[in-house]
Amino acid sequence: DTEVTQTPKHLVMGMTNKKSLKCEQHMGHRAMYWYKQKAKKPPELMFVYSYEKLSINESVPSRFSPECPNSSLLNLHLHALQPEDSALYLCASSPVPWAGTGGYTEAFFGQGTRLTVV
């Protein structure tokens, strides 16, 4: 199983709603990532979890709240979003974090959740 599974595939939410995006992998990977991608732009890193601990937060607004309940699961909790937060949200995982040794590690990406905030 070399898949990263994201649910839901599509989500429409109002600005006062609370919703969550879910990401799951069963490859034994110990690093997981959230990226945000706007139309015709490259993916932008939001958060990195290494061994279930948050290691990188790219100054993401607090209306986005990540959670890593266990090594296989990554959530992104959404609250009070703005229409400009509409984007494709991508989850990825890798066997180990991008460590300081310069060693190679491959990241596997899910197919994303297409989020629309109305």
Place this chain on the structure above:
Amino acid sequence: DAKTTQPPSMDCAEGRAANLPCNHSTISGNEYVYWYRQIHSQGPQYIIHGLKNNETNEMASLIITEDRKSSTLILPHATLRDTAVYYCIVRVDSGGSNYKLTFGKGTLLTVNP
């Protein structure tokens, strides 16, 4: 803070080789070069990586210059399904022994019939 430079777009005829260049002039000696591609509305897909030597797998070949300041991804026989945005990526130091994959703007490769 992407550390790579790629042409924004390229065209290739179906069945011909596609050669996608990337400049990474600030790469340090122990950093790998990674290539990913993203077909429209899908998640990015790993293609190949390399450090110093040329690499080949079932998808592509990677040629890295001797000074490691640039590389070329080669799709030997491009098909219509290879139409995608191709990203050349070098790991970025995020501080505190943390590193990250930061995507540059990539190259939109269009394979024409």
